[in-house]
Amino acid sequence: MYLKWCICADWSLSSLGILVNVGSHFDPARSIFVAPRKGVYSFSFHVVKVYNRQTIQVSLVLNGWPVISAFAGDQDVTREAATNAGLVMMERGDKAYLKLERGNLMGGWKYSTFSGFLVFPL
Amino acid sequence: MYLKWCICADWSLSSLGILVNVGSHFDPARSIFVAPRKGVYSFSFHVVKVYNRQTIQVSLVLNGWPVISAFAGDQDVTREAATNAGLVMMERGDKAYLKLERGNLMGGWKYSTFSGFLVFPL
Amino acid sequence: MYLKWCICADWSLSSLGILVNVGSHFDPARSIFVAPRKGVYSFSFHVVKVYNRQTIQVSLVLNGWPVISAFAGDQDVTREAATNAGLVMMERGDKAYLKLERGNLMGGWKYSTFSGFLVFPL
Numbered sequence: 001m002y003l004k005w006c007i008c009a010d011w012s013l014s015s016l017g018i019l020v021n022v023g024s025h026f027d028p029a030r031s032i033f034v035a036p037r038k039g040v041y042s043f044s045f046h047v048v049k050v051y052n053r054q055t056i057q058v059s060l061v062l063n064g065w066p067v068i069s070a071f072a073g074d075q076d077v078t079r080e081a082a083t084n085a086g087l088v089m090m091e092r093g094d095k096a097y098l099k100l101e102r103g104n105l106m107g108g109w110k111y112s113t114f115s116g117f118l119v120f121p122l
Numbered sequence: 123m124y125l126k127w128c129i130c131a132d133w134s135l136s137s138l139g140i141l142v143n144v145g146s147h148f149d150p151a152r153s154i155f156v157a158p159r160k161g162v163y164s165f166s167f168h169v170v171k172v173y174n175r176q177t178i179q180v181s182l183v184l185n186g187w188p189v190i191s192a193f194a195g196d197q198d199v200t201r202e203a204a205t206n207a208g209l210v211m212m213e214r215g216d217k218a219y220l221k222l223e224r225g226n227l228m229g230g231w232k233y234s235t236f237s238g239f240l241v242f243p244l
Numbered sequence: 245m246y247l248k249w250c251i252c253a254d255w256s257l258s259s260l261g262i263l264v265n266v267g268s269h270f271d272p273a274r275s276i277f278v279a280p281r282k283g284v285y286s287f288s289f290h291v292v293k294v295y296n297r298q299t300i301q302v303s304l305v306l307n308g309w310p311v312i313s314a315f316a317g318d319q320d321v322t323r324e325a326a327t328n329a330g331l332v333m334m335e336r337g338d339k340a341y342l343k344l345e346r347g348n349l350m351g352g353w354k355y356s357t358f359s360g361f362l363v364f365p366l
Contacts, residue, residue: 019189020162020209022244040264042361044166044207044288048193055323067263069355071292071323079177079193083205083327085288086359087264111191113208117164117241119361122266141311142284142331144366166288166329170315201299201315205327233313235330239286239363 020115031114032097035090039121044085045070045098048111056103058082062096069101079111087119142237153236154219157212161243166207167192167220170233178225180204184218191223201233209241264359275358276341279334283365288329289314289342292355300347302326306340313345323355331363 018028025036035041047058047070055073059066070082090096098114140150147158157163169180169192177195181188192204212218220236262272269280279285291302291314299317303310314326334340342358 020211022162022242040266040361042359046192046206068357070290070325071355073323074196074318079195081192081205083325084290084357085207085329086357087361089264111193113190113206115164115208117162117209120266142333144284144364168314168328196318201317203314203327207329233315235312235328237286237330239284239331 030097032095033116035092035094035096037092037118037121039090040087040119041090041096041116042085042087042119043068043096043114043116044083045114046081046083046112047072047098047100047105047109048079048081049103050079050106050110054103056082056105057101059099059101060084060086060088060096061099062088062090063094066099066101081112089122152219154217155238157214157216157218159214159240159243161212162209162241163212163218163238164207164209164241165190165218165236165238166205167236168203168205168234169194169220169222169227169231170201170203171225172201172228172232176225178204178227179223180206181221181223182206182208182210182218183221184210184212185216188221188223203234211244274341276339277360279336279338279340281336281362281365283334284331284363285334285340285360286329286331286363287312287340287358287360288327289358290325290327290356291316291342291344291349291353292323292325293347294323294350294354298347300326300349301345303343303345304328304330304332304340305343306332306334307338310343310345325356333366 049072058070060068068084068086070084072080072082074080171178171194180192182190190206190208192206194202194204196202293300293316302314304312312328312330314328316324316326318324
């Protein structure tokens with residue numbers, strides 16, 4: 001049986017909103033997923049940069065190690081997303097979160113999303 | 123048992139093509155998903171803007187309310203995608219569709235995709 | 245029962261790395277998925293173009309036919325992704341892979357990802 005676990009965080013209203021948090025394995029205070037069991041997890045993120053001249057780099061971090069990165073660097077557009085997605089293997093208790101590795105989000109995380117679910121347990 | 127339900131619409135040939143529509147819960151005439159049962163659904167969209175000077179904003183709309191937005195605003199590139207993805211909770215009969223909230227797609231929806239599937243029932 | 249099958253390839257370290265390859269249905273030497281059984285598969289790709297003046301077009305190719313395309317064409321940004329995602333129906337033995345249809349990746353596939361999993365069997 002598949003474990004019912006998934007989350008979708010979004011910042012549509014500037015502050016963090018949780019569209020879905022089945023199983024409550026996402027900690028909204030720290031924006032960290034904690035894997036409820038061993039398995040393969042799918043993650044997707046879209047971090048929106050509002051007009052500024054800096055390049056941003058965002059990484060999906062697993063237990064402190066960046067595994068997937070995305071970039072947004074255009075100087076002329078009002079809104080642009082650093083986006084990526086992938087599957088990762090996680091043990092029970094492993095932590096996954098987004099980290100802004102370069103640049104800053106002057107307008108906050110507005111319109112950004114971060115979602116994930118268990119593809120299957122192992 | 124998981125319900126076999128998913129769709130993937132694409133516009134590779136300028137007009138709407140349906141790569142996958144298992145369960146037939148996607149209405150091609152109106153480009154609307156109707157949820158066959160309560161559950162968590164994953165959606166992903168990539169709307170391609172062909173060269174024009176306008177910014178576009180595309181939203182995933184759930185029963186009339188925008189839940190996730192994406193932008194493409196570059197003036198200098200020939201093709202650029204407004205892309206986002208996320209999970210949403212839907213009741214049976216809930217409707218999900220894409221809405222172009224700002225700008226227009228002069229070249230039509232060519233190369234755009236919209237896909238979704240039931241992650242698990244509730 | 246769902247088949248445990250998925251992959252996530254990434255090129256974070258310039259050369260191909262395999263984050264996940266459950267079932268070993270991804271051939272790293274040729275970067276090709278071979279479907280282990282009939283079903284609906286979800287694919288996602290993000291191909292990162294490092295600074296160059298060319299437009300790139302990347303397609304997800306199924307048995308030699310491009311089904312989903314993505315573009316990156318900005319001349320002014322250091323890193324930009326051609327990204328798309330979708331669901332496809334595959335028979336046992338069908339092959340899926342990424343193809344660079346236009347332009348070239350001077351910096352290699354660094355930071356690019358390609359992931360997929362079986363949504364459900366048919």
